[in-house]
Amino acid sequence: MNKTMINTKKIAILSFFFLLFTSNSIAQDKKAKALLDEVTSKIKSYTNIVIDFKYSLNNAKENINQDSKGNVLLQGNKYVLNFMGVIKIFDGKKTYTIVPEDEEVTISSINDNDEKAITPSKMLTFFNSGYKYTWDILQNVKGRKIQYIKLTPTSNKDQRKEILVGVDIQTKIIYNLIEMGKNGTKTTLIVNSFKTNQPLSKNQFTFVANKYPGYYINKLD
Template identity: 75%
Template sequence: MKSKIQALKKNNIKRISKIFFQITALLLFSFSIQAQDKKAKDLLDQVTAKVRSYDNIVIDFKYSLNNTKENINQDSKGNVTMKGNQFVLNFMGVTKIFDGKKTYTIVPEDEEITISKVNDKDDNAITPSKLLTFFNTGYKYNMDMLQDVKGRKIQYIKLVPTNAKDQRKEILLGIDVQTKHIYNLIEMGKKGTKTTLTVNSFKTNQPLSKNQFTFTESKYPNYYINKLD
């Protein structure tokens, strides 16, 4: 049972990293869209321009995973602090720190820390260079529904993978029309799995410690440190 729980935790951490950094890619970098919906492109460009004006971003989010057929309903909360390419992500009791060169994954439950360098050749790795190009290819973009969410106008953009082997049917990216901030991201899988990441709090230009993105080994005297590189 413990091994199943650990496997589920690792799978969710990997999943939240991929979904969250899809949002981060849109938040921090611009990208080109050819032969796509011009209104969608214009809105995404506005989101990018708005967020690029911030020195740092602090987000609290909710993550939900649902699959009616498999009777799966799981909700979790997390937070992330970003400044440039650096970030600190806290999710399901695990902390991920990226200082611009290395990623430090801290798991208090197991008293273990994994340190790894960025590998641009790893298709599963989230790297600053991939954030620059994540949405450049592989998706079709179109404006979708406009919803009223507690008095906020949320405009959705639908992203459909062009690769037939992709297990995702579509992705809906919700943008607050007034603030031009990301509100949520909904990913629909071909096998019925629905994952939703909702931004509960979006703060900018916060006072951060100069060591905010620095890993200090002395803080974890009894931890096993696994250096992959």
């Protein structure tokens, strides 16, 4: 057998394995996207959602370790967020940031330009655009099977290296989010409780100024 035939066979074998690997990667990516689509569909099926969560921020290089707890009420794009001593209400048009410690309320309009920010209203569906999807590891967490999907931002300007979305296989609900920054910062959000279709008052997402007498009202626009 001459060298030409040997080289041809080598190229054919390498091409076969390359195609096999590529096909498997595409299948895995479609599988990852399909699972996230199931999550989105499940989230949209609820009238409202109430979440208690734990949030951690770590950066070994900067010696930063912060842990906080919070809760958020979601209904469509409206929300009420209680986190780190601050209350944020979004009524669909304006955001009201209430800081009891400073007795101050800041009122601002929605920022449509900040598409990359994972705001409370997008925290469970932010992954629907701007990312590449990869099927990652499966973990057993206290008897729950959590399947991870790795998200890689498609924009080089994005300061996040990757995001891991942990999905409860049985409920199709997000269990946690792990975000890795290019600067080494790691943020983790774990869902401690997840309630749906709760009875709400008509003024649940309405800012009532007389509840905060003496507060300084700072209108940004």
